[in-house]
Amino acid sequence: MAAEVDTKKRAQGEGDQGLIVKPMYTAARQFMKSLVRPSTIVYPFERLEDPKFRGEVRVASGKPIGVGEVWDNYRGVHALNINTCISCNLCAFSCPDLCIDMVTVPGGDPKHPKKCPEIDYGKCSYCGFCSDACPEGCLTMTTRYELSVTKRSDMVYSPQKMFDQFQRKLPMNPIRLARPANEDAILLDAPLCIGCNACSRDCPTNCITMLDIPKGTPKPGEKPAKRIWKEPVINDSDCVRCGTCISVCPKECLFWGTHT
């Protein structure tokens, strides 16, 4: 086969010739090439992500070596826009390392406190699932990668600290995942609903409204229901599919499914 011939030929072609001349020559050639400027990037002084420096990086010898303009997608420290965060919990749910806690931040009303993610970078694996899951695009990953600290507690980034990252206007990871066209929706198993309003109360996007349902005509022999009956109606276009309503439903009457 062609490949077999290749390896053998290379073995005979490159070996058994001139003792150590070839490696010495190769090393000397590299020496001459890197005499003016070795390919290394002098890290604290030159940074690949620095826009000024990006242009100088080439895939060639005698220059700082690297593939230019690769930096935007980098998954580094998170930035959080507190103002647009809707406290949907999705980042915390999607985190495989369980490093995100939802903590209360000022801004919510006392009954429904506003909660934003707090990330423990001692556990974080920078997988980016949280920013992928964020429906509002308020939790993104920046290109910042230096976060050495002297205390372990400094590795926990509060929402405010991540908001500072946001305000530094670092290049953000531009990739936003499109939501799938035929996403599952939240469906109601109506006969189980007791109309308790919990889902509507806790919905972060306020897309659940409790609507009156017509009282069914009682069957013969039954008493008509006495209280006003309400059940949730979910506005699918506003819903971010966070599942909060499912979690709070006391009767387990909400579930994932597709509209038929």
Add this chain to the structure above:
Amino acid sequence: MSEMWINMGPQHPMTHGLWNLRVRIDGERILDVDPEMGYLHRGIEKISEDRHYNEVITLMDRTCYVAGIAWEHLYVQAAEKALGIAPTERSDWIRMMSEEFQRLASHIMWYAAFVQDLGLMSPFLYGMRDRDLILDLFQSYTGGRLTYEYMRVGGVRNDVPEGFTHRAREVLDWLEPRFVEYDRLCMGSDIFRRRCDDLGVLKANDCVRLGVTGPMLRSAGSKRDLRKDRPYSRYSQVEFDVATADSADVTGRYLVRMEEMRQSVRILRQVLDWLDSHPGPVLADHLPRWLGAPYAPIGREAYLLKRNYPKGVGLSAIEEPHGEACAYVVNEGGEHPYRVKFRSPVFANLSAAHHYLVGYHVADIPPIMGSVDVCVGEVDR
């Protein structure tokens, strides 16, 4: 000097990871070896049972830290089979491209470490320099340099950015002359040939008997490559040759890996051409919500029970840079895999250490073990 046991490891320059090679020596001669693994066991298979299907991908990058995306590919394929989901065509090609880039990066890393074991420092830095370009490419489309978290069940996270194929071709153009340089430093050197010829011989039938796969098997003359024998992904649509050598020694493994890198470049050029001309979606539609990230996963499993889950098992095998890796995913219905099992090629290659180490010198251990290309992360999982 009478016989004695020495422990090479768990912390030893030769081990390239965390394992222990106990060696019984008489002077400089090896009488017996006893590899001990398990120092890096993280329970990845067990942890996987408690993660959503997509979240297991974060563990796959940590399984083998030099070939993360190959393991992602392996797992994702098995999970897709278990769940009955098919990836989109373009994402399959992107996965194949990623795996080949990973093979390049892994082999260059192997080359760097292997030659450094022989006492030669400069190829180590040449190798790291060239591998860095591939990591740059990875970063430009996955967002990570070592832990990519890129593949998803049903596709990949995102498409490659604009201009990526051009940059990738630049890197390939740079790499090809480097292979000649690598060869000059090693095969062109008389000292290297004297060190590596007829060293660590493991014949093909022994390889098969001991479950040794990958470049070690191919260096013994066997044309066994899963990319050809059981084509997965889109490997049946690209042209390449299986690199083999017949010396079954360290030099043979070196030659096989160098040739594989050249073949990888060949495959990559075809894949990049394909990607240029075939735009399309990279993530399958109709993905079940309970796959977990990137789509919002659900908090409490109890509420899922109303769903009618598909059940199934998935088995996939790929030609990982180190050898044949295998993944088995059992889907018993539910948002987590019921059981995940991996077959690590390096585990088998390492376990056969007795057969290719005994009888050589102590000074031969680093090159021989280097030629095995040990990655302890996947051995212990």
Add this chain to the structure above:
Amino acid sequence: MALTTLWDVAYFLASALLTLVGRVIPPLAAPLSNGDVIWGLSALVFGAILLAASMINTIMLIWFERKMLGRFMDRRGAMHVGYAGLLQNFADGLKLFRKNTFKPREADELGFYAGPIAYMVTSLLMFGVLPISTGWSDGSLPLSMLLALVIFSFAPLFIFISAWSSNNKYSLMGGMRSAAQMIAYEVPILLAVVAVVLVSGSFDLNTIVAEQQNYWFWGPLVLAMVVFAIGMLAEMERIPFDLPEAEAELVEGWNTEYGGMLFAFFMLADYLRALAGSFLIVLLFLGGWTLPTYVPSALTTFPLAGIFWFLVKTYAVFGVFVWIRAALPRVRTDQLLRIGWMRMIPLSLAAVVLAAALVLVKCLPVFGCIPSMGG
């Protein structure tokens, strides 16, 4: 008195110091002006200058290797402490100095501590013998080259002592390898030196350099030089012959158990020996501090020109060693010994025969004539 040589400087400093003391304390003036006292003190000053010079040179040599190796490997080498990292090695030394020196519990105390110190001291001794410029010694050491080689060959003893007494299997293996290797390469080195002695007719390094005024010995004795350089590589334990401390299999070989200042001793002594080896090659084959006669005299007459050119040559020779290190892997023990006993010794014998033939012929068309025996 013209201060042309280092000895003159030392003598001047010593006598000035003694005169000063004599002025301050008049009763001491008479005994201190005794010639022997001045000579003794100037020898001390000479030694101090030499010690400082050789240590600084060694550290510069490490810097030189790091920078050069960096370029060979497409990187920069040390670059932060001082200009272009010139002070990096001083910082490293300081760090090692500050570190705790500990001893394994089962290690033999005497050997463990005495080994590195003796290794260091004998390596330093060499610089008392090797002349760097004219007037280095007063000719009272007619066998200075033999003395240098004898001091050079002390090393395996101390390496083996420290290796064995540190009670570590890797150290022991490294020590064994080191002893075997150094003994194997002593023989070709000495035989190669015999070739030089045959041509120059002297064991005195000053005379050997003086004989190279007309032509450097590397021309006619190229075979001897190659053998000597390879032997020196093995003696210095540098790649490709660094198997006693082969990092990949023996961790650090015979200095595995050492840390802190004791390790710094080993490290320094290794480079001292590398410096001394380069010195020897320059002295024996590359004309020492002399330059060819056709070089314009402005290049050879400036102050300390001899030392300057000597160091330039030394660093060039060491640069070749660095180049080899950047390009070649290390060999195996059995291969190393086979090269030593079966290649180097016949080659060095051939070199001796060639040198003898050269002495018989007396004149070579390209290289010129050699002076008669005995200078």
